[in-house]
Amino acid sequence: MITPQSEAELAEVIAATKEPLRIIGGGTRSVVPMGNATLLSASGLSGITLHEPGSLTLVAQAGTPLEQIDAALAAEGQRLPFEPMDHRGLLGTSGTPTIGGVVAANVSGPRRIQVGAARDFLLGVRFVDGAGRILKNGGRVMKNVTGYDLVKLMAGSRGRLGVLSEVAFKVLPLPEVSVTLVLKGLNDAAAVTAMSQALASPFEVTGAAHWPGQGTFLRIEGFAGSVTYRAAQLREMLGGEIEEGAQRWAEIRDVAPFHAGKGDIWRISVKPTDAPGIVARAGAEAVLYDWGGGLIWLRMAPGIDLRARIAPFQGHATLVRADASTLAKFPLEQPETESLATLSAGLRAKFDPRGIFATETDPLRAAAS
Amino acid sequence: MDMPTPNPAILAKKPRLVERLLNVLPNDAVIHLEAETRAYECDALTAYRCPPMVAVLPSTTQEVSDILRICHEMGVPVVPRGSGTSLAGGALPTADCVILGVARMNAVLETDYENRFVRVQSGRTNLSVTGAVQENDFFYAPDPSSQLACAIAGNIAMNSGGAHCLKYGVTTNNLMGVTMVLMDGTVVEIGGAHLDAPGLDLLGVICGSEGQLGVVTEATLRILRKPEGARPVLMGFDSNEVAGECVSDIIKAGVLPVAIEFMDRPCIRATEAFAKAGYPDCEALLIVEVEGSDAEIDEQLEKIVAIARRHNPVELRESKSADESARIWLGRKSAFGAMGQINDYMCLDGTIPVSQLPYVLRRIGEMSREYGLDVGNVFHAGDGNMHPLILFDANKPGDLELCEAFGADILRLCVEVGGCLTGEHGVGIEKRDLMVNQFAPDDLDIQMAVKDVFDPQWLLNPAKVFPLAASEARRAA
Numbered sequence: 011m012i013t014p015q016s017e018a019e020l021a022e023v024i025a026a027t028k029e030p031l032r033i034i035g036g037g038t039r040s041v042v043p044m045g046n047a048t049l050l051s052a053s054g055l056s057g058i059t060l061h062e063p064g065s066l067t068l069v070a071q072a073g074t075p076l077e078q079i080d081a082a083l084a085a086e087g088q089r090l091p092f093e094p095m096d097h098r099g100l101l102g103t104s105g106t107p108t109i110g111g112v113v114a115a116n117v118s119g120p121r122r123i124q125v126g127a128a129r130d131f132l133l134g135v136r137f138v139d140g141a142g143r144i145l146k147n148g149g150r151v152m153k154n155v156t157g158y159d160l161v162k163l164m165a166g167s168r169g170r171l172g173v174l175s176e177v178a179f180k181v182l183p184l185p186e187v188s189v190t191l192v193l194k195g196l197n198d199a200a201a202v203t204a205m206s207q208a209l210a211s212p213f214e215v216t217g218a219a220h221w222p223g224q225g226t227f228l229r230i231e232g233f234a235g236s237v238t239y240r241a242a243q244l245r246e247m248l249g250g251e252i253e254e255g256a257q258r259w260a261e262i263r264d265v266a267p268f269h270a271g272k273g274d275i276w277r278i279s280v281k282p283t284d285a286p287g288i289v290a291r292a293g294a295e296a297v298l299y300d301w302g303g304g305l306i307w308l309r310m311a312p313g314i315d316l317r318a319r320i321a322p323f324q325g326h327a328t329l330v331r332a333d334a335s336t337l338a339k340f341p342l343e344q345p346e347t348e349s350l351a352t353l354s355a356g357l358r359a360k361f362d363p364r365g366i367f368a369t370e371t372d373p374l375r376a377a378a379s
Numbered sequence: 380m381d382m383p384t385p386n387p388a389i390l391a392k393k394p395r396l397v398e399r400l401l402n403v404l405p406n407d408a409v410i411h412l413e414a415e416t417r418a419y420e421c422d423a424l425t426a427y428r429c430p431p432m433v434a435v436l437p438s439t440t441q442e443v444s445d446i447l448r449i450c451h452e453m454g455v456p457v458v459p460r461g462s463g464t465s466l467a468g469g470a471l472p473t474a475d476c477v478i479l480g481v482a483r484m485n486a487v488l489e490t491d492y493e494n495r496f497v498r499v500q501s502g503r504t505n506l507s508v509t510g511a512v513q514e515n516d517f518f519y520a521p522d523p524s525s526q527l528a529c530a531i532a533g534n535i536a537m538n539s540g541g542a543h544c545l546k547y548g549v550t551t552n553n554l555m556g557v558t559m560v561l562m563d564g565t566v567v568e569i570g571g572a573h574l575d576a577p578g579l580d581l582l583g584v585i586c587g588s589e590g591q592l593g594v595v596t597e598a599t600l601r602i603l604r605k606p607e608g609a610r611p612v613l614m615g616f617d618s619n620e621v622a623g624e625c626v627s628d629i630i631k632a633g634v635l636p637v638a639i640e641f642m643d644r645p646c647i648r649a650t651e652a653f654a655k656a657g658y659p660d661c662e663a664l665l666i667v668e669v670e671g672s673d674a675e676i677d678e679q680l681e682k683i684v685a686i687a688r689r690h691n692p693v694e695l696r697e698s699k700s701a702d703e704s705a706r707i708w709l710g711r712k713s714a715f716g717a718m719g720q721i722n723d724y725m726c727l728d729g730t731i732p733v734s735q736l737p738y739v740l741r742r743i744g745e746m747s748r749e750y751g752l753d754v755g756n757v758f759h760a761g762d763g764n765m766h767p768l769i770l771f772d773a774n775k776p777g778d779l780e781l782c783e784a785f786g787a788d789i790l791r792l793c794v795e796v797g798g799c800l801t802g803e804h805g806v807g808i809e810k811r812d813l814m815v816n817q818f819a820p821d822d823l824d825i826q827m828a829v830k831d832v833f834d835p836q837w838l839l840n841p842a843k844v845f846p847l848a849a850s851e852a853r854r855a856a
Contacts, residue, residue, distance in 0.1 A: 162583020
């Protein structure tokens with residue numbers, strides 16, 4: 011494993027390499043096993059570069075542990091608003107999640123439905139491309155339309171385009187209070203309808219999840235008076251009981267019900283009202299709905315071609331956990347249409363002209379490594 | 380501001396081009412007589428004008444595809460145009476280009492309240508997107524000042540913002556999908572009513588690409604339920620520093636207002652003379668607006684007012700009614716008009732870290748004296764998006780050039796303190812040549828490489844965004 015200690019060293023390593031490199035942060039989100047690939051770790055680039063609470067801005071080196079960032083923000087009453095999930099429980103990985111890994115995989119949790127994804131809070135990036143050039147895009151200010159938005163392109167690019175060295179975020183205040191309205195006894199379709207009603211209300215629901223057998227959960231956050239008012243309004247609209255505390259949302263965020271047990275784990279992004287029909291077609295062993303129904307987590311018997319089973323559908327299905335034989339059969343990400351695949355391949359060739367970034371999303375390269 | 384010399388070989392193709400366009404479009408959608416193309420000679424950056432060779436007004440995605448395929452085959456540059464409200468010259472033609480205007484494509488295609496999105500044709504105006512859903516108490520959040528006129532197509536091209544971005548984000552945060560036509564006529568669908576992308580976030584790079592990667596014909600936009608209410612508080616301070624600290628303290632306290640607007644003394648005075656909103660005569664004025672039910676608004680305003688009091692405001696006026704709210708907003712909303720009464724003005728939109736506000740305002744004041752041109756500042760303080768309005772006399776020889784030089788100095792200052800050249804208007808031609816102040820050559824090269832992928836021949840809006848010297852080899856190829 012190569013672990014550069016500075017951005018300049020990172021650039022030298024990439025410029026000099028003759029063989030493909032697989033990039034990792036803390037290695038907690040890898041779906042495909044590392045095999046014999048040469049690993050390039052960003053964990054040597056660590057530390058918060060800037061935190062200006064009054065500007066809602068945080069800049070950190072890409073290998074900075076997420077917990078260090080969470081702690082620094084919490085000390086000023088702030089947080090990363092998009093609530094990135096911790097993949098360790100689901101994937102059985104160990105290690106330390108890094109902020110660069112969050113960006114590279116565009117990891118967002120339940121609050122994504124209300125405030126946006128990791129990519130929506132990412133203000134700027136520095137990265138090294140496949141030619142070993144140190145590049146920057148965006149910056150540290152909240153509004154910036156100067157040139158193309160490669161910040162969004164880098165978010166979720168999973169190491170296809172470059173190695174992140176520094177990332178800048180817009181952060182938000184921590185709420186004073188957080189409560190959950192719990193609805194019991196709804197079937198999937200009724201739950202999605204209730205979540206849609208809640209999300210279409212003026213009460214700023216910051217989480218809407220349905221956990222079959224456990225209930226349907228609606229989160230309200232903010233100042234105490236406001237939360238009391240909103241929760242009461244929602245309860246009047248939908249019924250249910252009000253529950254204090256936030257533990258439930260960490261479980262939903264990390265898909266806790268799927269941690270134990272075997273099987274393939276799929277993650278599907280769809281239009282919320284399509285979700286119950288898709289779940290019915292999938293024939294899954296277990297299901298968890300987040301994002302008001304727009305995000306479906308499924309646990310399936312091993313080796314099933316879920317995409318074929320639910321086709322045709324609008325959205326995309328991602329394989330998040332599977333054994334080696336399933337991984338060899340299906341691409342991790344929903345294949346793009348031909349014209350979009352051509353554009354993506356073209357971009358990849360520009361950012362990585364020598365083809366040295368061996369990402370796990372590329373089945374051939376992953377198999378070769 | 381230089382533009383490339385028109386290519387005589389392209390100009391010579393005009394008769395054949397018009398003939399081919401008329402084969403795929405109705406007669407009234409192809410504008411080619413010199414008297415008529417003049418209507419498209421400029422956008423809202425009116426200092427620069429040049430009638431295009433031809434203007435076309437398609438009504439469908441298929442027509443857009445036909446137009447682009449023909450222009451691609453004939454090697455004719457195309458400049459896409461929404462409503463022509465760009466302040467940066469994003470829709471400025473060259474004499475050898477086709478202007479592709481999407482104004483006729485203004486239909487609402489799908490409205491879905493359960494899943495909270497609307498799908499529209501891209502020529503629809505920003506405000507009329509909200510207009511289509513407001514009877515159900517929904518709205519489309521990005522609200523650029525030109526929202527009555529500006530088109531969604533232009534909003535996407537420039538990644539437009541507005542006064543309420545602090546809470547709701549800008550266009551890119553509210554855009555879920557597009558139908559887009561590439562320069563060779565290929566129609567692509569990106570995103571839709573679901574969230575996030577499989578693979579690379581192409582939607583993210585298309586938004587804000589200033590019409591250089593493709594022509595967006597349809598857009599899926601996130602719509603939100605209207606808050607129950609909104610009310611502002613107005614506060615006056617005797618220095619910019621104190622007002623800046625107050626902004627910072629409000630944000631640090633955990634209140635997230637929907638808007639924090641800032642006006643400095645020159646702007647307050649001009650506005651007061653024009654609109655008589657009853658603003659105090661002070662150094663700096665803030666308007667902070669919060670949303671929610673009446674009780675929720677009171678809860679937030681109470682916190683904000685307590686913070687403001689610690690900074691010894693010279694005036695503190697909390698709105699208790701819709702009437703009072705309207706009076707507080709009256710001056711702010713008239714600010715541009717008020718400055719326009721005094722003289723011609725140029726409006727910039729560099730963004731800075733909020734912490735640098737007092738320093739930047741002081742430096743702008745010093746530069747104003749050096750250049751001998753007055754400047755008023757009115758801007759979105761919560762997100763550091765400045766709007767210096769530099770006054771000049773367009774009829775006085777040399778004044779425009781002086782004003783541009785002053786503007787360039789302000790933008791360089793924004794970059795120096797950690798900010799950027801443009802927060803919401805876009806680069807266009809206006810800030811094109813300043814890009815080298817914010818980006819190293821490699822940073823610009825990787826952006827231009829993205830255009831190489833989408834538009835290998837550099838036919839779409841080619842003379843914008845990048846310094847002409849930097850893009851010359853690609854445009855000539």
